[in-house]
Amino acid sequence: MKKIIFIITVVILLFVINDLVRSMYDIWQKKDVVQQAQKELDFQKQENQRLKSAFSYSETQEFIEEQARNKLFMAKEGEQKILISKDLGHSDKNPPAGGNDPNWKKWWKLFFE
DSSP states (O other): OHHHHHHHHHHHHHHHHHHHHHHHHHHHHHHHHHHHHHHHHHHHHHHHHHHHHHHHHHTSHHHHHHHHHHTTOOOOTTOOOOOOOSOOSOOSSSOOTTTTSOHHHHHHHHHHO
């Protein structure tokens, strides 16, 4: 009779130990999830701070003037508007000499003409 009670007690203790080990393993895995969530939270806080500062700058008079000048091509009183073409170095009147010639002709002109 003592042997049966001992065996039943050992089996029950094995089940309890198994459950404890599983619980510890689950908690260990959830710790990684919590750490990942904390990193994401820190990143989102930084992004939120950056957006708040960008928003506060966008409400300043300096930002409004900058946007009016750059995007709407507006100027203050007494200022002149100047538009500069993007292709300043290229002119259609004077194309480069021999621009469409093959390389061998360019070399020939360089050394023999």
